[in-house]
Amino acid sequence: MSDTDDLVEIEQLLGRYAVSMTRGDVDRVLAVFTADGSYSAFGDTYPLDEFPALVAAAPKGLFLVGTPVIELDGDAATGTQPLCFVEHARHEMRIGYYDDTYARTPDGWRLRTRAMTFIRRSGDHDSGRPHAFTRS
Secondary structure: OOHHHHHHHHHHHHHHHHHHHHHOOHHHHHOOEEEEEEEEEOOEEEEHHHHHHHHHHOOOEEEEEOOOEEEEEOOEEEEEEEEEEEEOOOOOEEEEEEEEEEEEEOOEEEEEEEEEEEEOOOOOEEOOOOOOOOOO
8 A cells, every 4th residue: 555545544534533523423433443542632531432422522513624744654653633613503613633643453544542632712722621521
């Protein structure tokens, strides 16, 4: 497989994440991660078994993502992808970016880690305030 093929596959993976989040399809979102994958935001890191409850507690809306910058390194990669989230009821926006790690698996490229950084009106970049999600 060429570097171009790998980049296109990862970009499609990230597209599936954004579309699945927009549609509220948590099973398809989970499918883009490795089995040991995690998501970090709101001052914490969440393993995949907590992801459905985290998504259920989150605002719903449109996930608009930009072209990622990806660095390939054999069967691993890192990347950053810009995000503009538009909440569905009031059309309020949140902007920021994801910092990712990827792994090539027998089923193709998957996200291993995804960490959200929000860009505030003040210009500050941070992982967000504690979320409405409460761990049980």
